[in-house]
Amino acid sequence: MSSDVSYFHTRKRIVELGRLLVKKGLTHGSSGNLSARVGENTVLITPSGVPYFEMRPSDIVEIDLEGNVISGKFKPSIERFMHLEIYKSRKDVNAVVHSHPINSSALAIVREPLPVLTEEFVIYVGGPVELARFEQAGTIELGKAVVEALGDKKAALMSNHGLVAVGKDLDEAEFVSEIVELHARMYILAKSIGKVNVVPPEIVEKWKEYYYKINEELSNY
Ligand SMILES: [Zn+2]
Structure with missing residues (x-):
């Protein structure tokens, strides 16, 4: 059974972070x-076409993993x-x-x-950000293309x-969005003034070990 009350904090955070994305120029x-997994077969997701600054926590829609609406107007x-x-493909997300x-x-x-330009990028994102092939918005095919690129x-x-960013929670997914956008800006700027030197692959591999370790530790909580 759905419970608007027990999900209130998550609904509120979705709205707050949606507004933060707008304030920071990310959307x-x-x-x-934005969405969050709140149960084995339950996801809370933003409604279609409602501006973030008009959105209320109760407007967030509750759906199942097949996309059917459980609750929401x-x-x-x-x-x-x-x-x-x-x-469905990432239990850690x-x-x-x-x-x-x-x-x-x-x-x-x-x-x-987007290649790896700084070492910290690997810790937060896990490596270069790949490009999902073009698929029409709103399709399962687009979802599959994104899963592959992730x-x-x-x-x-x-x-x-x-851009799509994921995380163990909403705050992490929002933070990853910021980090990627910041590095995309650095990349375009660097390209415009000279040759881009990416972090060498062997260093990326080293930092990736930390990335796996951190995520492993977090998944045990
Ligand atoms: Zn879009």
Whole structure:
């Protein structure tokens, strides 16, 4: 049975982080979408077409893993199938944030992945951010393409569309969105003034060990 009360904190956080994405310029109006896994077969997701600054916690829609509405007066986000494909394939993921940040989207338009530019990037994201092949918005195919591009990492670019970030919780998924967008900006800026030197692969591999270790430890909580 659904319980609006027990999910209130998560609903509230979805709305707060949606507004934060807009404030930080990572998305605008009602674009992008956020979700959180709150049960084995239950996900809370932003409604379709409601601007974040008009959205209330009670507007967040409760759906099952097949995309059926369990409770809520609005339609769930059109991108729900992408969110659900991610939850089905990644047991470590409990939150998905999809946004349209300008620099990450620009890379997705020229269809270029984001290489590793700083060591800390590996700790937070897990390695280079790959590009998901172009698929139509709102389809399960887009979800499958994003899952493929994500691999075991925490972000993927969507061709001609935007960015997807995931995390153990909503705050992590929002933070990863910020980190990726910041590095996309660095990359475009660096490219415009000279040759881009990426972090050598052997160093990326070393930091990746920490990435796995941290995620392993977190999954035991
Ligand atoms: Zn979108």
